[in-house]
Amino acid sequence: MFSTTWKSTALMLPSLLFWLSGDVVQARRVAASTCPAPVPASYPAPVVRDGYEARLVATGLKKPRGVIVDSKGRLLVVEAGKGITHMTIKDDGWPCLSVEKTTTLVSMTDLNHGIELSVDGKTLYASTSNSVYSWAYDADAVRVSDEKSPKTLISNMTNVGGGHSTRTLLISRKQPGILLVSRGSGSNIDNGATDHSSGISQIRAFDISDPNLGTPGGGKVYDYPSEGWTIGWGLRNSVGVAEEPNTGGIYSVENSADGIKRFGVDIHEDSPGEEMNYHGILRFPSSSPSSSNVSSSPDQGQQQGGNHGYPYCLALCNSSLPFPSLNTLKTGSQFTHDSTPYSIPYLSSSDSSDTSSPQAKPINITTSDTSCSSANFIPPRLTFPAHTAPLDIKFSHGNDNQSLAYISFHGSWDRSTPAGYKLCAVLFDTSKGEPVEASDSTNSLVDVMWNRDVSKCPEECFRPVGLAVDGEERIWMTDDDKGDVWVLKQVGEVKGDGDGNGNDFGSGSANGDSDSAAAPMRAKRSGSGAEWLGVGTSVVGAVTVSVLFGVL
Numbered sequence: 001m002f003s004t005t006w007k008s009t010a011l012m013l014p015s016l017l018f019w020l021s022g023d024v025v026q027a028r029r030v031a032a033s034t035c036p037a038p039v040p041a042s043y044p045a046p047v048v049r050d051g052y053e054a055r056l057v058a059t060g061l062k063k064p065r066g067v068i069v070d071s072k073g074r075l076l077v078v079e080a081g082k083g084i085t086h087m088t089i090k091d092d093g094w095p096c097l098s099v100e101k102t103t104t105l106v107s108m109t110d111l112n113h114g115i116e117l118s119v120d121g122k123t124l125y126a127s128t129s130n131s132v133y134s135w136a137y138d139a140d141a142v143r144v145s146d147e148k149s150p151k152t153l154i155s156n157m158t159n160v161g162g163g164h165s166t167r168t169l170l171i172s173r174k175q176p177g178i179l180l181v182s183r184g185s186g187s188n189i190d191n192g193a194t195d196h197s198s199g200i201s202q203i204r205a206f207d208i209s210d211p212n213l214g215t216p217g218g219g220k221v222y223d224y225p226s227e228g229w230t231i232g233w234g235l236r237n238s239v240g241v242a243e244e245p246n247t248g249g250i251y252s253v254e255n256s257a258d259g260i261k262r263f264g265v266d267i268h269e270d271s272p273g274e275e276m277n278y279h280g281i282l283r284f285p286s287s288s289p290s291s292s293n294v295s296s297s298p299d300q301g302q303q304q305g306g307n308h309g310y311p312y313c314l315a316l317c318n319s320s321l322p323f324p325s326l327n328t329l330k331t332g333s334q335f336t337h338d339s340t341p342y343s344i345p346y347l348s349s350s351d352s353s354d355t356s357s358p359q360a361k362p363i364n365i366t367t368s369d370t371s372c373s374s375a376n377f378i379p380p381r382l383t384f385p386a387h388t389a390p391l392d393i394k395f396s397h398g399n400d401n402q403s404l405a406y407i408s409f410h411g412s413w414d415r416s417t418p419a420g421y422k423l424c425a426v427l428f429d430t431s432k433g434e435p436v437e438a439s440d441s442t443n444s445l446v447d448v449m450w451n452r453d454v455s456k457c458p459e460e461c462f463r464p465v466g467l468a469v470d471g472e473e474r475i476w477m478t479d480d481d482k483g484d485v486w487v488l489k490q491v492g493e494v495k496g497d498g499d500g501n502g503n504d505f506g507s508g509s510a511n512g513d514s515d516s517a518a519a520p521m522r523a524k525r526s527g528s529g530a531e532w533l534g535v536g537t538s539v540v541g542a543v544t545v546s547v548l549f550g551v552l
């Protein structure tokens with residue numbers, strides 16, 4: 001058994017340092033004082049892409065979900081059903097990172113996912129299924145004011161009958177006074193989402209720049225369904241929301257529907273695709289007091305606040321797979337899944353530049369493939385394989401000033417063969433602020449870290465949830481299933497799939513020889529894959545030892 005071997009070997013050789021690189025567990029002999037013992041994984045070691053290294057830094061957490069990095073480089077992790085945990089990281093140079101101290105910052109059992117910090121780092125936000133709360137946060141003292149009585153800023157987000165419960169939070173870096181809140185549906189196919197005033201399956205934005213907002217304190221509390229303004233709707237459960245750092249475009253990743261039939265034919269194994277949606281550059285309705293902040297940047301021609309199709313229009317993720325009545329549908333097209341056409345009042349997208357205002361007009365739409373491809377519904381910018389469950393998206397420029405969107409795929413339950421259970425990256429065009437791949441691509445994802453045998457998932461697999469990119473472009477990743485926190489870093493040249501498509505990493509050709517590129521900390525593996533030659537500057541004079549375990 002792999003994990004047993006790993007643990008017992010670690011005990012026998014306490015001065016060996018273990019981390020993951022490529023498809024081997026690497027071990028490097030270092031002075032014990034310079035590098036803390038690694039945290040052993042409880043399942044077979046995952047695989048990381050060449051050019052990345054990964055290290056498990058913490059285990060034993062209770063359902064770790066959202067994670068952010070504070071102004072001092074400490075981690076704040078939402079443990080669902082427990083609260084917010086502060087972790088001080090001891091950094092002895094990559095990969096010698098370990099948790100030095102763990103502090104419960106907020107005990108609050110109904111916090112379940114969403115967490116965010118103001119741009120100045122002094123206000124902490126977190127969400128329950130119903131509300132968004134805030135605390136004054138002192139990063140030096142590691143404390144919040146009034147832990148037991150936070151301010152309530154936004155309320156009325158509970159889905160009747162349960163359903164999706166996370167409420168992802170995002171503070172715009174371009175408009176620091178704006179908080180985006182994403183709310184999913186109450187059920188798999190929630191017809192309430194067709195009623196804009198329900199607030200169901202929407203991403204909404206709120207001006208939180210007024211310090212007197214919130215109660216206790218006598219300030220205003222926003223009513224989620226009726227206040228703020230719409231960034232996008234018709235979004236089944238867009239758990240990951242991010243702002244592209246170059247242009248400020250808002251992107252989200254959506255968990256699409258389960259158990260779907262099309263005209264009576266079961267298509268649930270491979271359809272619908274999960275989605276990456278684009279919501280334009282953050283702008284304000286003309287009625288907003290902050291309308292002077294309206295961006296005049298190029299916006300890929302997209303209006304904000306439009307409907308993305310759920311519950312009646314879903315996306316095709318691979319037009320090469322068998323699909324009933326494919327007709328002219330392409331990968332990324334939206335299709336109808338119902339055998340009987342419905343007439344549903346939607347707000348016309350063409351009127352929806354400000355859907356929070358009463359002048360947006362409802363129209364009756366009979367759902368069909370034709371109406372799903374009309375201008376009333378915004379198709380996804382990218383589609384991903386069905387049921388892979390994207391839960392977070394975070395941008396990073398990596399080592400090479402590329403624009404990368406890391407996406408965590410929690411993994412499937414609604415298909416016979418597990419899918420997802422991995423961390424991927426989507427390459428963005430830095431100047432355009434959009435993915436390099438076209439919207440009909442089946443090939444936009446580059447795997448960064450994955451499980452060796454996905455057929456053993458979820459039991460013997462990591463299940464990534466929250467992502468945070470710190471000031472050194474390290475990627476922190478939670479796993480709510482195993483209770484773990486991982487950290488990854490680009491340490492060398494990262495090569496793409498080598499398929500010559502636009503999603504390949506690296507400045508040179510995808511198939512290029514990594515030796516020809518100059519990378520200061522490039523780690524180079526010999527042909528056998530067993531030797532680790534490029535030693536990071538922080539591990540001076542280390543004796544290189546390579547250990548292969550089990551099925552590696």
Ligand SMILES: *[C@@H]1O[C@H](CO)[C@@H](O)[C@H](O)[C@H]1NC(C)=O
Pocket residue numbers: 174175176177178207208209290293
């Ligand atoms: C609008 O822009 C001003 C100046 O950049 C900034 O101080 C203010 O916080 C912004 N308002 C919001 C709501 O983001």
Ligand SMILES: *[C@@H]1O[C@H](CO)[C@@H](O)[C@H](O)[C@H]1NC(C)=O
Pocket residue numbers: 155156221222223
């Ligand atoms: C929440 O909804 C209830 C019922 O519609 C309403 O009475 C209450 O004022 C709302 N809360 C806020 C903060 O607007």
Ligand SMILES: *[C@@H]1O[C@H](CO)[C@@H](O)[C@H](O)[C@H]1NC(C)=O
Pocket residue numbers: 318319320321385442443
């Ligand atoms: C799309 O479907 C085709 C046909 O089954 C398959 O060969 C291909 O690998 C699929 N592409 C992806 C990205 O899943």
Ligand SMILES: *[C@@H]1O[C@H](CO)[C@@H](O)[C@H](O)[C@H]1NC(C)=O
Pocket residue numbers: 343345362363364
């Ligand atoms: C939509 O159709 C319903 C049922 O036929 C009708 O009552 C309603 O007036 C229509 N709404 C619009 C905006 O046309």
Ligand SMILES: *[C@@H]1O[C@H](CO)[C@@H](O)[C@H](O)[C@H]1NC(C)=O
Pocket residue numbers: 399400401
């Ligand atoms: C990345 O871009 C920044 C800002 O343009 C620049 O200062 C830095 O040197 C670049 N780094 C690399 C590795 O190209």
